[in-house]
Amino acid sequence: MPAQKESASVRPLPFSPRPVALSATLAVNEAIARKRREGRRVLPLGFGEAGIPIHPALTRELGAAAGKGAYGPVAGSAALRAAAAGYWARRGLPTDPSTVVAGPGSKPLLYALLTALGGDVVVPAPSWVTYAAQTSLVGAEPIRVATPPGEGGVPSPALLADAVVRARARGRDVRAVVVTLPDNPTGTIASEDTVRRLCAVAREQDLVVISDEIYRDLVHEPGRTAPSPARHAPERTVVTTALSKSLAAGGWRLGVARLPDGPFGRALRDSLLGVASEIWSSAPAPMQHAAAYALAEPPELVEHVDRSRRLHAAITGAVADRFAAAGARVARPEAAFYVYPDFGPVRDALRANHGVRTAGELTHLLLERYAVGVLPGSSFGDAPASLRMRVAPSLLYGEDDEQRLAALASPAPASLPWIAAALDRLGDVLADLSEPVNAGQPALT
Incomplete structure (x- = not known):
């Protein structure tokens, strides 16, 4: 049928879409x-963007799974979660596959985590643009805390407690702090001592630590590693990573999160899976297959x-x-x-x-x-x-x-x-x- 002409009685909507700037x-x-x-x-x-080609072995694995079309578990396939657990175990973070949740990229995982946790979030200043933007999108307040000189990615422990106390005094419900190890945008790495002190403040102030470690495998100096808060505060630290940086598979959209073990971690997992089930159902099955291969870290x-x-x-x-x-x-x-x-x-x-x-x-x-x-x-x-x-x-x-x-x-x-x-x-x-x-x-x- 031809479209009807607009009637003079049609009124414009009394509201506008929520303004959200492009990242x-x-x-x-x-x-x-x-x-x-x-x-x-x-x-x-x-x-x-990482600027390097996708390795042919990854392309091969993705092609081999191209016919997989079933949704699968919300948390991710058993093979992917086991591979992610092994990846973290080789980096000194023993991990049970039951604490791993996969998603279509680390950005959706972060958004789902913030939704599940609720409350305001401390973010480093400076920090990747998405942390503050997603905090605002879930209706919370990003609280910016400066990083120590020369140590990007981690709010200064000396300033963190004061910022949280002040925010709570004005009625804010601060629940989490985000860190990036190594850091985007500065390309630097916070020291082990800074991370340890930040974890001590997180315990004192009852904060969850979300540690974005997507650049962990791109430390320039051979043999040097980036410290993880999960070694100092395992009961309250969530670690995320993805294939987009070290393997340059940004457009493939696959990320994984390592949740804390114990009662809080299990409750967070239940909430995170509930959020995920309403947003993405499950990560793409072919990508999960390729990611399981990648996280097993074959020599090539x-x-x-x-x-x-x-x-x-x-x-x-x-x-x-x-x-x-x-x-x-x-x-x-x-x-x-x-x-x-x-x-x-x-x-x-x-x-x-x-x-x-x-x-x-x-x-x-x-x-x-x-x-x-x-x-x-x-x-x-x-x-x-x-x-x-x-x-x-x-x-x-x-x-x-x-x-x-x-x-x-x-x-x-x-x-x-x-x-x-x-x-x-x-x-x-x-x-x-x-x-x-x-x-x-x-x-x-």
């Missing part, structure tokens, strides 16, 4: 795509992760050097594939030359004038006047899988022509930032 990390990716459609030569340094995947770790270390180090040469203060990246430079030391020059006063203005300038896509620190919880930004160099590894595989195999990936050209362009852009803008002189593009 900053995804928004910058779309902004970079727009610049490319305009014909600009873009440096894509905003999106946190262990080697693949090790090569990617070395590549991330080499390129983040080279990028950090370019920012330091431009006058920024930069903590040396220790894990993952992020750099978090601070242009505070050249604030006066940026204001005089470009009228820049905030990180948002600085990153807007970088995108619009120079076609360099990065994210302002304010997206991660920094004060707007801060001049910090998150830089993700992992999409510089190559335009296609041939180049990316060459980068993985190279003992000196920063010297490969396509990566060296990107690094040189970044250096030129950063140098141009500090040069006075002369009338009639075209900006570097």
Whole structure:
């Protein structure tokens, strides 16, 4: 039937949809795509994608399970939960498969956990954009607590207790604290002592610790590990991980959570499964099969992760050097594939030359004038006047899988022509930032 014409008596709805902004990390990716459609030569340094090809063995396992169409258990298949338990046991966290819950990515798992726990959540400042955003989405309040100098991902234990006490004094119900080990956005690792002290505060203040350890296998220094709160406060710590970073399977969407053992953990599991049953029913069966293979850590995947770790270390180090040469203060990246430079030391020059006063203005300038896509620190919880930004160099590894595989195999990936050209362009852009803008002189593009 043809659509009926709108009647004059039809009234507009008396409400609007709830305003929810697009995640900053995804928004910058779309902004970079727009610049490319305009014909600009873009440096894509905003999106946190691992930038390496999927290993053929994972593709093989996914293909072998492509015909699996049944829903399966809400918590995940027995094979997947056993593989995840083994993965954590090899990292010093003995795990019963009954405490493992799988979901379609670690982001949905985090949202389901926050829903199950209820209450407000302490998040590090700075921290990954999703922690605060999801806390707000479930109707709670994110309470930002600064991280110790040089130790990203963990709220300062010295400030945590005071923040919780103050929040509760104004009627807030604070129940959890989120940590990231290693950290996104800074690429640093909190010390064992900081994690131990944070766990002591969590016990004193009756907080659940949600430990996002998705970058755990991408510590740059061989033999070094990131500390886990589950070793110091096992009765109250939830650990999450996924395939999206170490194995670059972000689009496959599969994550796992390790819940505490004991009465609280069992009650949390029941609640989490109830939430999951109403949101995703069960993670995709073919992906569960591939993830079980991955979490069992066959030698070819262990080697693949090790090569990617070395590549991330080499390129983040080279990028950090370019920012330091431009006058920024930069903590040396220790894990993952992020750099978090601070242009505070050249604030006066940026204001005089470009009228820049905030990180948002600085990153807007970088995108619009120079076609360099990065994210302002304010997206991660920094004060707007801060001049910090998150830089993700992992999409510089190559335009296609041939180049990316060459980068993985190279003992000196920063010297490969396509990566060296990107690094040189970044250096030129950063140098141009500090040069006075002369009338009639075209900006570097």
